[in-house]
Amino acid sequence: MQISWLGDVLRAAGVTVVEESGWLTRTASGTLDPIGVLWHHTAAPSSAANPAPALNVVINGRSDLPGPLCHALVDFNGVFHLVSANYANHAGPARASGPIPAGSGNVQLIGWEIDYAGDGGGGQVQEMTPAQYSASVAATAAVLTHLGKDASYARGHRETSTSGKIDPSFIDLDAMRADVAAAMGGTPPTGPTGTPFQVYETDVNVRPTPATTGAPVGNLGAPGTVYVECQTVGETVTANGYTNNRWAKISSPVAGYISNVFIEGPASLPVASC
Structure with a gap:
């Protein structure tokens, strides 16, 4: 499946989008059949002066892993750079997480690479910016709505990874899903006793x-x-x-x-x- 609709769906949700050259045809070797959205961080320190330091890597890949490495990169300012509308090498093998079954994360999940250092990336510790978080929530809600899925189909890489990935750092993923549910008009989060x-x-x-x-x-x-x-x-x-x-x-x-x-x-x- 090609997700050529991604730009239109994100723009309709109020997300700022940049369509990187070749994103509609750029692909790794495989077939995308998405049922959910996966959040990552790049481990690259970003800033107002250098908002998307990992953009070239996620487009072209690394020596050990060919690109594309995500479907969109989220820069320091919350701008979504569309990288691929096809299969991307972002998730690897996935263990079961929530409603996502074990299998290929690359097949099952649309991936955001959120461009920040995280827990010591590039020798720095950096949290996701508020602009990155709010844009990622809005984008995730819009994509899950388009796929006909609820907020439980939003996951973090550390929840699906079979190799000990820790991303996205400094994000409570249950809170993220609660925010995605709210953006989708769903039920509010519940407290420890189950009270809304x-x-x-x-x-x-x-x-x-x-x-x-x-x-x-x-x-x-x-x-x-x-x-x-x-x-x-x-x-x-x-x-x-x-x-x-x-x-x-x-x-x-x-x-x-x-x-x-x-x-x-x-x-x-x-x-x-x-």
Whole structure:
């Protein structure tokens, strides 16, 4: 199957697209029959000055693996560079993950290479930019809708890899699927007890004094409790796992700013000062 529709589907979803020369005919040796979308990172440090450092590699391949190496590369600014509408060498053998059965990931999955260093790529540690994340969510939702699949068919390479791949680094893949589901108009994510998250307040300042890692630091009124999860002091934080389109690791006491708080409980839960 050729996914020549990819550019039109992404543009209709509001994603900025660049059609790289030859993308409609560029192919590796195999047949694409996609049922889902796979997220990767390139391990190449990107920046505003050099937004797509891995573009040449994903188009032309490496000495050990012929190109194309993805269907689209997502640059630092969230622009989707279309690389191939055909079979690409991006996933290799896949183990079963969610609804994706074991088999060839190259056959079953449309692959985004998101151009950032990840966990030490190029000697640097770099997270996905907000622009890359939001564009990848929108693109994934649009493609899965076109394929007639739900958000569970969005996976990360570390979930399907049989060789220990870790990409995409610094992304909670369950949170990603929740965001894709929301973009598709699906059901909201659920909390640990199975209760749907509800939006209770926006623009909430959280100033734990003091805070210990993983401890409750604010309250929206029983039974909901805000938990700050953050990597560094001053970084945008998340409430009980989900806010502002990102999840973060618990690692240090923080003072931060929460936007769009999601938390378990009834929609009528009163908002109290944090």
